Amino acid sequence: MASDRASSGKDRTSLYAEITNRIIAELEAGRLPWVQPWGRADGPGDLGLPRNAATGRRYSGINVLILWGAVFRHGFSGQGWLTFRQALALGGTVRKGEHGTTVVYADRFIPEEERRRVARDGGEPGAIPFLKRFTVFNSDQCDGLPADLVTPPPPVPEGLILPQAEELIRATGASLRLGGDQAFYSPGLDYIQVPRPESYFEPINWHRTALHELGHWTGHPTRLNRNLSGSYGSKLYGQEELVAEMTSAFTCASLGIVPTVRHADYIGSWLEVLRDDDRAIIRAASAASKAADYLLAFLPARRGESDSEAA
Structure with missing residues (x-):
């Protein structure tokens, strides 16, 4: 039993390394364009006068x-x-x-x-x-x-959010709000906002965005306590963006989710502010592996495995 758990932990580490190497190879092939994978929502449910x-x-x-x-x-x-x-x-x-x-x-x-x-x-x-x-x-x-x-929001159409992602998000207890046309994590208020899955040109990419913001969520002082104070465009901000996107990549892979938007596309857009640091992505991958493990440990099937590895 213990050897099986240890093997599982090594397999996950190997998976993370494989993804990191793949992303680095794509980045070395040239800076990739980043395209926002969602558009505007279809509009409100009630179109009457305010x-x-x-x-x-x-x-x-x-x-x-x-x-x-x-x-x-x-x-x-x-x-x-x-x-x-x-x-x-x-x-x-x-x-x-x-x-x-x-x-x-x-x-x-x-x-x-x-x-x-x-x-x-x-x-x-x-x-x-x-x-x-x-x-x-x-x-x-x-x-x-x-x-x-209160006007209840319309339910998300069945099948747009994959059950394994829904289970993970629910298990973390993170406050995740659906709506609007922006995706972000608010450290001060400790909540995540992402557009509804229907807003995405390809709804599978909703998972990449939601898990990216959940990656930021792990950095809160009460969790993994990363420095989330960087202002937009700064090196510190760019480093945290790399961590969140690598966390998304690792978690998507672990859950068997394959977005059509490549993680390297997003990471390529942030490496510009980190050109003077050729080890940035390696450090981000290390922090992201801790974040992904932290998230995956919330799943019931992973808890025993996580406890064994910690011991």
Whole structure:
């Protein structure tokens, strides 16, 4: 039994080395272009006019265009909107880290002096137009709202997320949100955002993206504690991107998932900031092997094997 587990651990190490060598060979053949594998989502489920979810009042004018744009941009499932205070009054709350959308309210007011003038001299009062700004949040951005105010997101079509990937993501307990047209991991708020699988030109590539962001998730201080503070374009940021993509490559291979987008394509786009370090990808592969092992250990079939290797 122990020898079988040791053999399995060696097999996985060999698999990681094989993938690393393959990617290095592709990179040495020339820098490869990176193409984002997803497009825009098909749009929201509710195409009606945006409305205030607390009062039922419909928004009008320029606010309709502003809120429609936000729904399409972020992939929200409904057209219900609330201010922060309205969400609290309904027993809910705006989810931490969510960004609101600014709408405007146009009206006129009559100054007190003008009222006195009209009372004294008669005639029509002169009203002054003004615009007031409000920040509102889609009901998708809130937790704890009454059930009748929440539009459940449409289920992911069967078969688009492979069961072995779904099992792993669920087992990690990571907070993964589907929607919008961006993929990222938020270290401060500790959640992952990826577009829905339907947004991908080839849905199999959703797994590469989700496991890439899950790779970043492993670097949180409460997990493998990597330095995630690098700003976009910096060497530190590029190094972490290499780690996440190698983690995705190792985990995809271990789960039998074969994306059509090559991992080398993405890695090639980041090696530019690491040209002065020809060992960068080797170090990234080492960190990624730890990250992939960390993730795979969440699967029930792997736990005993992982414990044995640690011992």
